[in-house]
Amino acid sequence: MQFDISDKFLDNLTELIALDKSKEITSLFADVHFADIAEVLDEVDFDEAIYIIKLLDSEKTSEILTELDEDIREKILENLSAQEIADEVGEMDSDDAADIIGELSVERQNRVISALEDDELAADIKELLSYDENTAGALMAKELVKVYETWTVAGCMRRIRGQAKEVTRVHSIYVVDKEEKLVGRLSLKDLIIAKSDQKISEIAKSKVDAVSVNEDDEEVAKIMAKYDLEAIPVVDDNHILLGRITIDDIVDVLKEEADKDYQMAAGLTQDVDSDDSILELTRARLPWLFLGLVGGIGAFLIMEGFQDVFSTYAALFFFTPLIAAMAGNVGVQSSAIIVQGLANNDVKGSINSRLLKEMFLALLNGVILAICLFIFVWIIKGEVNLALAVSASLVAVIVVAGLIGTFVPLFLNKQGIDPAIATGPFITTSNDIFGILIYFMIAKVILGI
Numbered sequence: 001m002q003f004d005i006s007d008k009f010l011d012n013l014t015e016l017i018a019l020d021k022s023k024e025i026t027s028l029f030a031d032v033h034f035a036d037i038a039e040v041l042d043e044v045d046f047d048e049a050i051y052i053i054k055l056l057d058s059e060k061t062s063e064i065l066t067e068l069d070e071d072i073r074e075k076i077l078e079n080l081s082a083q084e085i086a087d088e089v090g091e092m093d094s095d096d097a098a099d100i101i102g103e104l105s106v107e108r109q110n111r112v113i114s115a116l117e118d119d120e121l122a123a124d125i126k127e128l129l130s131y132d133e134n135t136a137g138a139l140m141a142k143e144l145v146k147v148y149e150t151w152t153v154a155g156c157m158r159r160i161r162g163q164a165k166e167v168t169r170v171h172s173i174y175v176v177d178k179e180e181k182l183v184g185r186l187s188l189k190d191l192i193i194a195k196s197d198q199k200i201s202e203i204a205k206s207k208v209d210a211v212s213v214n215e216d217d218e219e220v221a222k223i224m225a226k227y228d229l230e231a232i233p234v235v236d237d238n239h240i241l242l243g244r245i246t247i248d249d250i251v252d253v254l255k256e257e258a259d260k261d262y263q264m265a266a267g268l269t270q271d272v273d274s275d276d277s278i279l280e281l282t283r284a285r286l287p288w289l290f291l292g293l294v295g296g297i298g299a300f301l302i303m304e305g306f307q308d309v310f311s312t313y314a315a316l317f318f319f320t321p322l323i324a325a326m327a328g329n330v331g332v333q334s335s336a337i338i339v340q341g342l343a344n345n346d347v348k349g350s351i352n353s354r355l356l357k358e359m360f361l362a363l364l365n366g367v368i369l370a371i372c373l374f375i376f377v378w379i380i381k382g383e384v385n386l387a388l389a390v391s392a393s394l395v396a397v398i399v400v401a402g403l404i405g406t407f408v409p410l411f412l413n414k415q416g417i418d419p420a421i422a423t424g425p426f427i428t429t430s431n432d433i434f435g436i437l438i439y440f441m442i443a444k445v446i447l448g449i
Contacts, residue, residue, distance in 0.1 A: 334405030
């Protein structure tokens with residue numbers, strides 16, 4: 001059953017904190033999931049959040065810290081001593097511990113690592129912090145179950161018990177040779193049904209998917225999604241086993257990437273949220289808003305250049321928003337489909353083949369919409385030439401917008417640039433300008449102005 005954070009619960013909690021009722025507060029959170037407690041800390045005052053963090057035991061608060069909003073966690077960490085942070089991360093898996101410590105200044109990182117009682121965990125954290133951000137090395141955890149190919153099943157069962165205590169969930173057992181190189185994997189089922197005197201090399205599956213420690217985290221996510229993996233081992237250039245990446249880490253990567261793409265598509269140049277300062281929000285929004293301003297000025301200049309068209313057929317002016325809106329909508333639709341396909345690795349074939357397909361699709365949609373528009377203009381205005389000019393322009397605008405919306409993200413992807421920047425303001429603004437230009441040029445030819 002989901003925990004309900006009601007106003008009554010929060011009022012009761014605030015009252016208990018004010019009265020310093022530590023036992024009651026501890027009892028209140030005894031059976032509450034750490035993710036729900038993290039939501040509570042997001043709701044209460046900062047001083048109250050600090051009080052709760054320092055009150056609860058490290059085994060629970062270590063999990064809570066990983067679930068907190070980054071901004072709140074940063075503030076909480078600033079109010080904890082190096083020893084207190086060390087106590088918290090000492091209860092975490094190495095990847096979570098490295099993520100938390102990585103948010104600190106270099107000086108505080110060194111102090112926290114020095115305060116850790118577990119030397120092996122300290123060494124693991126130092127190693128994980130040494131890898132470039134957004135790589136498999138920075139994402140992996142060092143905790144795993146590893147056996148040697150020369151062991152017997154009976155000997156293996158005895159040895160893995162100790163290793164399994166350090167692993168939250170055993171997805172696979174990795175098999176290495178005497179040089180620590182990954183040579184296979186096992187499942188618990190493989191061990192259970194095997195004879196006790198069999199060698200691990202006899203029952204291990206030699207085919208094992210693995211990723212390089214320098215692999216981009218988005219590529220790791222694609223591999224795990226493609227092969228439906230719950231975990232994947234990480235190896236170095238010599239194929240030596242270094243760690244593993246689990247599905248919960250990949251979910252975080254996918255969420256961060258989706259958030260980034262959504263913000264870029266909405267015209268935000270950096271990662272922001274509603275709680276950021278006015279200055280930070282302005283920096284994120286202003287570049288694309290400026291692009292929109294430039295686009296608007298461009299549209300104005302184009303329309304000004306066709307004043308003779310307006311003076312002869314004033315009705316054309318009233319269809320300008322329709323043409324611009326259709327161009328922007330078609331462009332965003334086309335680019336969104338391509339960006340989504342690229343993100344899911346579903347876009348196949350050459351750019352030319354994709355453009356040809358989009359051209360025929362846009363032409364079909366354009367003709368259907370143009371027929372409807374032709375009938376409407378003819379009935380309302382009673383002029384066949386005007387109806388033909390507006391509807392023919394609509395077909396051309398839709399085709400061009402579809403081609404631009406398809407080509408731009410494909411081209412950016414080929415150049416190694418995130419294609420998400422092609423959607424939203426960029427495509428909308430460019431298609432508005434091209435749409436208006438095409439509209440007046442076609443109208444001028446058909447109407448003989």
